[in-house]
Amino acid sequence: xxxxxxxxLVPMVYLAAAIFIIGTTVxxxxxxxxxxxxxxxxxxxxxxxxWLWALHDTFLFPTVRRHKPVLWVFLIVFHICxxxxxxxxxxxxxxxxxxxxxxxxxxxxKGLVGLLTxxxxxxxxxxxxxxxxxxxxxxxxxxxxILLFLIVLFGSQMDWARNWYYYETMSVEDYRTYLGGLIxxxxxxPESVTESGHAFMLVLHVFLANLFLxxxxxxxxxxxxxxxxxxxxxxx
Amino acid sequence: MDAKTRxxxxxxxxxxxxxAMHFYLETCTRCGVCTExxxxxxxxxxxxxxxxxxxxxxxxLYKKHFKARGKVWPSVGExxxxxxxxxxxxxxxxxxxxxxxxxxxxxxxxxxTQMLMSIAKLLLIGANAExxxxxxxADMSIEKxxxxxxFKEGFINGLKRLEDEVVAKWRQEAGEAVIPVDVxxxxxxxxxxxxxxxxxPAAAIFNAAGEKxxxxxxxxxxxxxxxxxxxxxKLILDRIVxxxxxxxxxxxxxxxxxxAFRVMKQLxxxxxxxxxxxxxxxxxxxxxGRIRLDKTKFxxxxxxxxxxxxxxxxxxxxxxxxxxxxxxxxxxELAPEPAYNWxxxxxxxxxxxxxxxxxxxxxxxRVKVDQVRGTGATILTTACENCHTQLSNLRDHYKMEVDxxxxxxxxxxxxxxx
Numbered sequence: 136x137x138x139x140x141x142x143x144l145v146p147m148v149y150l151a152a153a154i155f156i157i158g159t160t161v162x163x164x165x166x167x168x169x170x171x172x173x174x175x176x177x178x179x180x181x182x183x184x185x186w187l188w189a190l191h192d193t194f195l196f197p198t199v200r201r202h203k204p205v206l207w208v209f210l211i212v213f214h215i216c217x218x219x220x221x222x223x224x225x226x227x228x229x230x231x232x233x234x235x236x237x238x239x240x241x242x243x244x245k246g247l248v249g250l251l252t253x254x255x256x257x258x259x260x261x262x263x264x265x266x267x268x269x270x271x272x273x274x275x276x277x278x279x280x281i282l283l284f285l286i287v288l289f290g291s292q293m294d295w296a297r298n299w300y301y302y303e304t305m306s307v308e309d310y311r312t313y314l315g316g317l318i319x320x321x322x323x324x325p326e327s328v329t330e331s332g333h334a335f336m337l338v339l340h341v342f343l344a345n346l347f348l349x350x351x352x353x354x355x356x357x358x359x360x361x362x363x364x365x366x367x368x369x370x371x
Numbered sequence: 372m373d374a375k376t377r378x379x380x381x382x383x384x385x386x387x388x389x390x391a392m393h394f395y396l397e398t399c400t401r402c403g404v405c406t407e408x409x410x411x412x413x414x415x416x417x418x419x420x421x422x423x424x425x426x427x428x429x430x431x432l433y434k435k436h437f438k439a440r441g442k443v444w445p446s447v448g449e450x451x452x453x454x455x456x457x458x459x460x461x462x463x464x465x466x467x468x469x470x471x472x473x474x475x476x477x478x479x480x481x482x483x484t485q486m487l488m489s490i491a492k493l494l495l496i497g498a499n500a501e502x503x504x505x506x507x508x509a510d511m512s513i514e515k516x517x518x519x520x521x522f523k524e525g526f527i528n529g530l531k532r533l534e535d536e537v538v539a540k541w542r543q544e545a546g547e548a549v550i551p552v553d554v555x556x557x558x559x560x561x562x563x564x565x566x567x568x569x570x571x572p573a574a575a576i577f578n579a580a581g582e583k584x585x586x587x588x589x590x591x592x593x594x595x596x597x598x599x600x601x602x603x604x605k606l607i608l609d610r611i612v613x614x615x616x617x618x619x620x621x622x623x624x625x626x627x628x629x630x631a632f633r634v635m636k637q638l639x640x641x642x643x644x645x646x647x648x649x650x651x652x653x654x655x656x657x658x659x660g661r662i663r664l665d666k667t668k669f670x671x672x673x674x675x676x677x678x679x680x681x682x683x684x685x686x687x688x689x690x691x692x693x694x695x696x697x698x699x700x701x702x703x704e705l706a707p708e709p710a711y712n713w714x715x716x717x718x719x720x721x722x723x724x725x726x727x728x729x730x731x732x733x734x735x736x737r738v739k740v741d742q743v744r745g746t747g748a749t750i751l752t753t754a755c756e757n758c759h760t761q762l763s764n765l766r767d768h769y770k771m772e773v774d775x776x777x778x779x780x781x782x783x784x785x786x787x788x789x
Binding site: 165166167169170171172173174175176178179180181192196198199202203206262266267268270271272273274275276278353355357358361362364365366368369 | 388389390391392393394395397398399400401402403404406407418421423424427438439440446447448449472475476477478479480481482483486637638640682683684685686688709710
């Protein structure tokens with residue numbers, strides 16, 4: 136068990152991070168180096184400044200709000216929570232003063248953020264079981280949603296246990312020791328990480344997150360990077 | 372399909388993979404927001420007409436042949452080999468899409484279905500499986516460009532026969548050319564369609580406005596664009612560009628043809644002349660007081676169908692409304708926002724394919740009929756030849772009680788001395 140934990144928590148993380156960073160970079164360079172479309176692809180009436188409207192379209196999803204309002208609520212909740220979770224994870228690497236402009240406990244939202252993310256993911260998943268979205272979906276869409284749901288579920292378990300059940304054997308400091316070791320290439324697994332009652336959750340969380348990072352550059356999740364330039368094309 | 376054909380077709384596919392196309396192929400999350408966007412799906416209800424479904428037909432081939440995962444893990448994206456059957460699917464997707472780009476108003480990323488369908492159309496040409504009529508018409512246009520001298524005399528004689536009808540709409544001063552052609556140094560080159568209806572009203576209005584104009588020898592329509600052939604599209608376009616350069620005109624004015632306008636305005640690059648739609652030019656004459664219209668000429672409710680390539684995709688939205696305000700006090704919008712107007716169902720070459728597509732065009736445009744009926748208007752006017760034909764077919768098929776007209780004809784009929 137210890138060997139499996141070690142493989143998942145150390146070498147596999149390096150492998151996943153490398154594939155994620157190199158894969159995403161190489162793919163983006165390849166896409167952006169392709170010849171530009173020679174003519175405009177915009178839609179009218181045009182609104183100026185186009186770049187500001189492109190930002191608006193990218194981050195506020197106005198077309199979804201107009202045509203599928205319920206989906207929009209879940210999409211906005213999901214993406215805001217995702218941002219908060221990314222901030223939370225960054226703070227597990229070390230202290231960032233800029234992230235503490237509004238002082239907060241590490242992992243914002245007292246467990247609610249993870250809960251809302253999980254609920255949104257279930258909504259995204261279940262709407263794919265119904266026509267017409269079912270007819271449009273391919274296996275990738277289900278795999279990614281199930282994967283994300285499990286990642287969030289196991290990750291949030293640790294947060295929920297600390298916040299709701301006062302199970303504090305694994306502290307922020309313990310995570311920082313583990314993750315700090317990883318980024319300085321001196322991996323070290325504190326006993327509190329490998330031996331606590333949480334260890335199983337942590338290993339599963341990291342294992343699934345590794346899979347997600349490995350798949351990321353080759354999947355539709357690349358929309359995280361491509362949505363803005365695409366919306367710019369539409370806005371002209 | 373033999374290996375050589377497949378490789379050739381994949382070469383054509385590769386030639387379309389520019390930055391924008393990569394965006395469109397990589398990004399779709401199949402969220403289904405575009406479900407209600409397509410008039411074909413809204414009218415017929417079949418899943419295969421949802422924009423994202425059409426995209427996926429192209430995307431599956433892309434995943435198989437241009438992404439590693441198509442080899443490593445093909446089932447994850449249901450990637451698909453390019454076969455004869457795939458060509459059938461491509462035909463069905465491409466020639467049931469009118470390229471109206473209404474789905475771009477729905478997609479959170481702005482995926483351009485018309486662009487993705489252009490891959491399908493190019494592959495069909497490569498496999499000699501495209502609608503032959505369109506290629507034939509495109510080749511005829513190109514041929515005319517090569518041997519203009521043979522056509523010239525017949526064309527000028529034909530114009531002579533139209534002169535009386537032009538003068539009937541707007542009396543000329545003695546000695547002035549009624550339909551000037553080949554005038555070097557003219558301000559405006561008017562590119563019409565091969566048909567009197569596209570020349571007579573336009574000529575009357577140019578003459579009424581005192582425009583220094585000349586008529587092009589070529590018809591505006593670009594069948595190369597309909598069939599999705601970039602080489603033919605450019606050859607057809609170049610005939611007009613070269614004529615405009617030779618005559619040193621300041622402005623090229625495209626007649627009521629959506630495709631011709633968009634191709635010339637947006638897809639032809641930079642030129643020393645400006646490109647306008649005839650609707651733009653008429654609105655300008657009215658604003659400048661060069662022509663005046665009799666508002667009592669049409670005393671009935673009027674609605675206007677925005678041609679997709681001219682309005683949503685070409686940006687000419689205010690000009691027709693300005694003209695209509697001078698024509699009537701009872702103008703009724705088809706859609707609360709013009710950008711959301713339903714396509715007439717005739718674009719993308721479907722009308723040019725005539726009877727072959729008639730049944731599909733009628734079934735796939737039921738929502739358009741409902742929209743027109745909802746206005747209560749008795750005149751349905753538009754500014755595109757294809758739309759006009761399709762809307763007339765719809766009127767006959769669904770027994771709509773509307774007159775389908777060209778906006779420019781209404782302007783010509785209502786001309787009064789300024």
